[in-house]
Amino acid sequence: MIQGGRPLNGEIEISGMKNAALPIIFGCLLVKDRCVIENLPVIDDVEVALNILKDMGAVVEKINKNTVAIDATEVKGGSSSVNLVRKIRASYYLLGAEIGRYGKAYVGVPGGCDFGCRPIDQHIKGFEALGCTVRMDGRYVTASAPQGLKGANIFFDIVSVGATMNVMLASVCAPGVTVIENAAREPHIVDLANFLNTCGGQISGAGTDTIKIKGVDSLHGCTYAIIPDMIEAGTYMIAVAATGGKLKITNVIPKHLESISAKLCEMGVEVEEGDDFVTVSRCGRISKINLKTQPYPGFPTDMQPQMAALMCLADGISLLTEGVFDNRFRYTEELLRMGANIKVNGKTAMIEGKVALKPARVRAVDLRAGAAMVIAGLATPGKTEIENIYLIERGYDDLVGKLRLCGADIIKIKELED
Ligand code: UD1
Numbered sequence: 001m002i003q004g005g006r007p008l009n010g011e012i013e014i015s016g017m018k019n020a021a022l023p024i025i026f027g028c029l030l031v032k033d034r035c036v037i038e039n040l041p042v043i044d045d046v047e048v049a050l051n052i053l054k055d056m057g058a059v060v061e062k063i064n065k066n067t068v069a070i071d072a073t074e075v076k077g078g079s080s081s082v083n084l085v086r087k088i089r090a091s092y093y094l095l096g097a098e099i100g101r102y103g104k105a106y107v108g109v110p111g112g113c114d115f116g117c118r119p120i121d122q123h124i125k126g127f128e129a130l131g132c133t134v135r136m137d138g139r140y141v142t143a144s145a146p147q148g149l150k151g152a153n154i155f156f157d158i159v160s161v162g163a164t165m166n167v168m169l170a171s172v173c174a175p176g177v178t179v180i181e182n183a184a185r186e187p188h189i190v191d192l193a194n195f196l197n198t199c200g201g202q203i204s205g206a207g208t209d210t211i212k213i214k215g216v217d218s219l220h221g222c223t224y225a226i227i228p229d230m231i232e233a234g235t236y237m238i239a240v241a242a243t244g245g246k247l248k249i250t251n252v253i254p255k256h257l258e259s260i261s262a263k264l265c266e267m268g269v270e271v272e273e274g275d276d277f278v279t280v281s282r283c284g285r286i287s288k289i290n291l292k293t294q295p296y297p298g299f300p301t302d303m304q305p306q307m308a309a310l311m312c313l314a315d316g317i318s319l320l321t322e323g324v325f326d327n328r329f330r331y332t333e334e335l336l337r338m339g340a341n342i343k344v345n346g347k348t349a350m351i352e353g354k355v356a357l358k359p360a361r362v363r364a365v366d367l368r369a370g371a372a373m374v375i376a377g378l379a380t381p382g383k384t385e386i387e388n389i390y391l392i393e394r395g396y397d398d399l400v401g402k403l404r405l406c407g408a409d410i411i412k413i414k415e416l417e418d
Helices: 018-030 044-055 089-102 123-131 161-170 189-199 230-243 254-267 301-311 333-336 365-380 397-403
Strands: 002-004 010-015 032-039 060-066 067-071 104-108 133-136 141-143 154-155 177-181 202-204 210-214 221-224 245-250 270-273 279-280 289-290 317-321 341-347 348-352 362-364 382-387
Touching: 002 365, 010 230, 010 397, 018 032, 018 044, 018 089, 018 161, 018 230, 044 060, 044 067, 044 089, 089 104, 089 123, 089 141, 089 161, 123 133, 123 154, 123 161, 161 177, 161 189, 161 210, 189 221, 189 270, 189 333, 230 245, 230 254, 230 279, 230 301, 254 270, 254 279, 270 397, 279 341, 301 317, 301 333, 301 348, 301 365, 333 341, 333 362, 333 365, 362 365, 365 382, 365 397
Parallel strands: 010 245, 032 221, 154 177, 289 317, 362 382
Antiparallel strands: 002 382, 032 067, 060 067, 104 141, 133 141, 177 210, 202 210, 245 279, 270 279, 317 348, 341 348
């Protein structure tokens, strides 16, 4: 429950990145040794990923709130719980990790946010190029490589974060050289490559559209710290743009935030970059912008709903185009309940800004959509209640606590079951 209409002021420290933590946790399956992973965010998706590995026989030891040691030496391949796997999208990384470790995989079909059809054909194309035969029925994906894995050249038809990381996981120990072309360039791709290289892998080119992987015989344990979460940081940047006030957002890599900072500046928000922080402030009115989401370094699709909430408060009509997923505007119906003026036509939303929204009872339809409702609630005087907050807690570390420290009147009134 949010009593909105208060500015945000103060400092927020950003946690480790969800979408880097998850492939790295599953990447530990490739290592018959102890890996210590630091700067893990305290979020439900990480908990589920750790439980999947634990359930398969890994020794998972919590060293402190953000540090976990994982030893997957005794893990039995193909033994993951279908009920746990279907809770998160990122469990598709088990496929790449099992293929990389055992030369075969047996994993339930992954879950995750519903943005329309989310195929994994490019992941499968990559595994097949490495020598796997892959079968998919409604419940399970099965892969096997009777002749063993072999490095290959793979040209993805589309830029896919998941497929790029999955092929890295499957090929890091495959004999020969694998080259991925038209690879995704997100910072979490670089983070996974850095983790695997710290374990003895030989991956170069991560962060560009061509990644080269020289297969190594085995990986060894390491200590590795996850990069900061650019989507969490971007969410608080937009929150203060919506409420007014001034936030220092710390433990970030400002370079990763450039597409977000640029768009906020275009709207009239002030963004100052430090070495590992950004300061964001807004005093006057904000103006409309046009924006299209794209793979990195473009504006991230995972910031699209939060930006829509901000556009509802801007002067003029903004055009917001989704360039990555088929259907990521379901949440706009919730903003309509708050009096927003949004018309969706295919992959573009036309958002007419208003001076103020009105408070309402709304729901989180997915993780980032939930964050958008929090932003709308914070910016709107009166009581906004948000249902299904378990979806927000999948990906935001202590969102309520961090916002309260900066002056937000937000409380969790009920624990809801998944
Ligand atoms: C990951 C992130 C998600 C983010 C997205 C884009 C995780 C767990 N999830 O999702 O938060 O929004 O990247 O930055 O890290 N596609 C295909 N075939 C495939 C794979 C993808 O057609 O085999 C399509 C998708 O449907 C989508 C586009 O390609 O339209 C991009 O998807 P992708 O980059 O793979 O996103 P995810 O890995 O699912």
